[in-house]
Amino acid sequence: GYAGALYFTADDGVNGRELWTSDGTSGGTTMVADINASGGIGSPSLFVSNGRLWFAADDGVNGLEPWSSDGTLAGTQPLLDLQVGASGSTPSDFRPAGALTLFAADDGIEGRELWATDGTALGTNPVLDIQPGAASSSPNGMTSIGSLVFFAADDGVNGRELWVSDGTTTGTSIVTDLNPGPAEAFDPFGVLEFGVIGSDLYFQGTDGVSGLEVWKSDGSMAGTIQVSDIRQGTNDAMITEFAILGAEVYFPARDGDVQTLWRSNGTDAGTTMVSEIVPGGDAKVGSLITVGGSIFFQADDGTTGAELWKSDGTAGGTFRVADINPGTAGSSPRMLGALGSSLVFAADDGTTGQELWISDGTAAGTVRVMDINPGPTGSSPLSGLVHGTEVYFPANDGTSGFELWKTDGTAAGTGRVKDLNPGGGFGFINGEFASFAGEVYFAGDDGTGAELWKTDGTDPGTILVKDIAPGGFSGSQPEQFTPAGGVLYFFANDGVNGQELWRSDGTGPGTSLVANVGPGSLGVGGFLDSKLVEAGGLLFFPANDGVSGRELWKSDGTAPGTVLVKDIAPAAEWAFNSFTLVVNSANGVVYFAAEDGTLGVEPWMSDGTEAGTVMLGDVSAGEFDSDPGTAGFVFAGANVFFTATDKDVGEELRAVTVPEPGLAISLGFGVWFVAGLARKKSRTRSVG
Incomplete structure (x- = not known):
């Protein structure tokens, strides 16, 4: 206001x-x-x-x-x-x-x-x-x-x-x-979050010795102190998020083998474990959200499986809200967001399948909103979008196929937005949607192919934005919806130019091709998937212009501003092996797999400049491929995790912690130091 x-x-x-x-x-x-x-x-x-x-x-x-x-x-x-x-x-x-x-x-x-x-x-x-x-x-x-x-x-x-x-x-x-020299104090792979309590600033940072821990500052050097070294030594506490309740901050953290819920009032003595949910073990605490005077989260106590929990900040006040799926399987709740003072989530009670639920924080007040698809199959509302006072989600009622639904948290206020494809056809296509300019945008199919649709939540207000590929059976297949700078960007295939980058202001005339990167009908990806991510106000994606092969590109939303970032593999047909880009939205950096024609397929990073596009490390020495990211690149605490292969241990889980380009990378069973381009390695800690 x-x-x-x-x-x-x-x-x-x-x-x-x-x-x-x-x-x-x-x-x-x-x-x-x-x-x-x-x-x-x-x-x-x-x-x-x-x-x-x-x-x-x-x-x-x-x-x-x-x-x-x-x-x-x-x-x-x-x-x-x-x-x-x-x-x-x-x-x-x-x-x-x-x-x-x-x-x-x-x-x-x-x-x-x-x-x-x-x-x-x-x-x-x-x-x-x-x-x-x-x-x-x-x-x-x-x-x-x-x-x-x-x-x-x-x-x-x-x-x-x-x-x-x-x-x-x-x-x-x-x-x-804080972290002496050119190294960063902040997690380069996480979203930068500052919290304020009184006159102090709270943040997650590292001094290069204690790993990522909770710090506070009053604006002076002497007044910038580590609140507590939760996980002793150089191992990270693996703090991934913050939630504020009263005058304290709450967060999941790991101390040795124990992962659970922690809280802090800004002092070392006042930084404590809230409750050891699994004695000596991993409670898999995550998805923290403040609702009223409590913190809701998902946890697994080792007996009932992953269920919905809440805490008032005390050990006695930390408990499982409800055993939704009795037994050890767990209901695997997925937090969709808060509607008023209640939490909306998806869960499987073991009888009706995955359905929509709501909780006021009590066992009696934790109820299924609606059995959308009667019987054990479930309607599978596994993804959701909080839009205003409602949650939008795809669901299958067993009759109409997967269509777009919405809920206000009540059975009466839960319903299908529109049956786009009557007769059991799937009207909601790829599970992607975005909130943009006061409406919800998604890929919909009315029987003539998947195109860009939008809705204001009503049947009459659910309309086709533009028929990008008219007359085709499959449609333009829009995907990767990414709002940036007051515009919605996405990939689509108009049937002429192949899969290319498009933009929309929500109107038919305002929906247009950004640039035709790939010659003819090849498109940016040809038969291969492309991933679109936003970083630092720019859009990044892999593309093949027919000259340089498949390389990293960026765009500012205009044709002249859609350019090749770097020709990583000069004269080669392909530079990319994995097409999953992971964006660091805090620092405007993207991470990907690429081959430079000499060292094989290895992990890379880019800040959008040619000089700032560098290889993180040669995991599989020499010309051999490590093929990083075959299962994708994913965030976890201070690391980006991916699989990669070397001739000694085969394909294993890897983790990267890189304060600056080319300085540190976790390779296999430890964290390795990479000295510039010389690939000089020394083990500094174990990852498992």
């Missing part, structure tokens, strides 16, 4: 995505300003700072630049064209620092750095070129405490570390080089 009203971005189908306001009534819901005839808002994120709303917008002339509003048409104005021309500075993370508002932006000269404004053009200036020259320090995670703003940045010398600023050059500095 702002100024007693709700402000949000929306697309009314006429003006594109713009700034809107509502007082809760139909008559009081209006567009604040039409910044651009085709939609001016570049991001749904709105920030309140120093009495104004701040956001990134494109007026159609200057690209994405900083704007602010007082909630009126006259008071909605651009701040300054920081990057002159149509490219835009792509500002983000507006946060107050006293009377100033700080944000990150790229002026096209000094890279993406920290800026400050007093709300006027004359009072808008770069705070500090943290990484001098055209390179970017890429400040992110900006969090206000009092008159200071904390953030992560890379000065090019100390790696990505914790910084603090009051909006002035002299008042902007690195808090401490």
Whole structure:
């Protein structure tokens, strides 16, 4: 809320995505300003700072630049064209620092750095070129405490570390080089999260000695301390997420062989295990979510299997909510999200199959919402999308096939959105959907092939966005829906150009091909799958342009901005073996498997530049392939896990922990140090 009203971005189908306001009534819901005839808002994120709303917008002339509003048409104005021309500075993370508002932006000269404004053009200036020259320090995670703003940045010398600023050059500095040298203090594979309790900032970081642990900072070097070394030595505590309850933070962590729920009040003595759910063992705690005064999570006590648990922060108050599937099998709950004070999830009670459930945190209040497909088969609502006050999910009622459903948590409010393909045909195709511009987008098939559809939750409001491949039996098969910069991106095949990158603003005329990378009907992938990921405001995917072979590409959403990142295997037909990309959204890095024509198929990483696209390590020495990622690349704590092969141990599980490109990689039975391109290795710890 702002100024007693709700402000949000929306697309009314006429003006594109713009700034809107509502007082809760139909008559009081209006567009604040039409910044651009085709939609001016570049991001749904709105920030309140120093009495104004701040956001990134494109007026159609200057690209994405900083704007602010007082909630009126006259008071909605651009701040300054920081990057002159149509490219835009792509500002983000507006946060107050006293009377100033700080944000990150790229002026096209000094890279993406920290800026400050007093709300006027004359009072808008770069705070500090943290990484001098055209390179970017890429400040992110900006969090206000009092008159200071904390953030992560890379000065090019100390790696990505914790910084603090009051909006002035002299008042902007690195808090401490937590992980000395060029190594990073933050998990390069995780999402950067800061928590605030009182006047302290909490985060997960490493000093290079204790692994990833909980730290707190008051903005000074002396006041930046490790809260507790939960897992002694260099082994990580494997903290993957945070949830705040009252004045404490909760998280899953591992201490030796014991993995369970922990909490911290910011002191070493106050950082304790909540409950040892499995004495001496792994409780598989995960999927933490705060609902009311409790933390809900999934855990396996070794007796009942994976079931729904909750905790009030005490050992006595940590218990299994319900044994949904009696016995040792477990119901394997999948958290779909909170609706009000209740948790919506999917579970299998062993009788009706996988169905939709809801819980208020009590055994009596944990009930199946509806037996959508009567009998033991289940409707299999295994994926879900929380959209407003409802959850959307695919389900099979045993009659209509897999179609799109929604629920408000009640049986009466649970129903099929639309029977797209009557007669038992599958109307919901590949299990992918996305929330974009106030509606839900998905691949639907009305019997004439899979195309791009959207819905407002009603039967009449469930419509075809565009018939990209008209007349075909299979349709354009849209997939990999990825919202970025106020646009929905996806892969589709129009029957002429093959599978290529497309974009949509939610209208038929606004749905178009971004670029025809692959010649003719080959497309970016030909007969092979392509994966689309967003990192650092760019889209990454493997593609074959018919010249360089299958290589890593990136796109800014325009044809000229869709380019080859690096020709990893010059003159080779293929550079990729695995086509699963794993994005580090915090630092804008992608991870993939590639072959350079000399060292075989090995793990690689890229920041979107040719120089920043490097091999992590030669797992299978020489020209032999290690074939990493045949089972995919997956996140887990501080690592990216994948399978890879070498001649000594065969195909085994590998884990990568890389603070900087080319510095550290887990290979097989230990973590190995890779010295630049020399591939000099030394074992530092065991992974199992």
